[in-house]
Each structure stands twice: as C-alpha cells, then as structure tokens.
Amino acid sequence: MLPPRRYRMDAAKTFRVGLLVPSSNTVMEVDLYRNLPPPITLHPARMYLEETTPQGEERMISEELPRAARGLI
Numbered sequence: 001m002l003p004p005r006r007y008r009m010d011a012a013k014t015f016r017v018g019l020l021v022p023s024s025n026t027v028m029e030v031d032l033y034r035n036l037p038p039p040i041t042l043h044p045a046r047m048y049l050e051e052t053t054p055q056g057e058e059r060m061i062s063e064e065l066p067r068a069a070r071g072l073i
Contacts, residue, residue: 013039014039014040014041015039015040015041016040016041016042016043017032017036017040017041017042017043018043018044018045018069018072019032019042019043019044019045020044020045020047020065020068020069020072021044021045021046021047022046022047022049022057022060023046023047023048023049024049024052028044029042029044043072045068045069045071045072046068047060047061047064047065047067047068048060048064049064
C-alpha cells in the first residue's frame, strides 16, 4: 500500500467523497473510510446487483447506476 498523501486542507471546510458500490461488495466503505483524513466524509450509495454475471452487471449499470448517482447529489 502506498503511503498516504499529505494535503493541505482548511480546517473549517469538509470534503465529501461519493462512492457507488455494487450490493455484492461488502468491504469497500470500511476500507475507504479508514484511509480518509478527518475533514473528508464518505457517502456511499449501493447499486442492487441481482446476479454476478456480465448480464447482471450490465443491468446494474443501466438501471441502478443512475438512481444511485442521483442519491449522492
């Protein structure tokens, strides 16, 4: 793993990171959140994935991705 980069951040500001995650992924939020510095908050949105097949993933992208992305706004 690479060492964390040091960014200069204004203490009065908070920064938001949006994360779109397939429902089959159970660790991404925790892994990413642990590596964010304090002024950054994580805001995940799950995309329903019925089948872990190429067709299921295409369906997730075409149907669930737009809904999940709107939820992050």
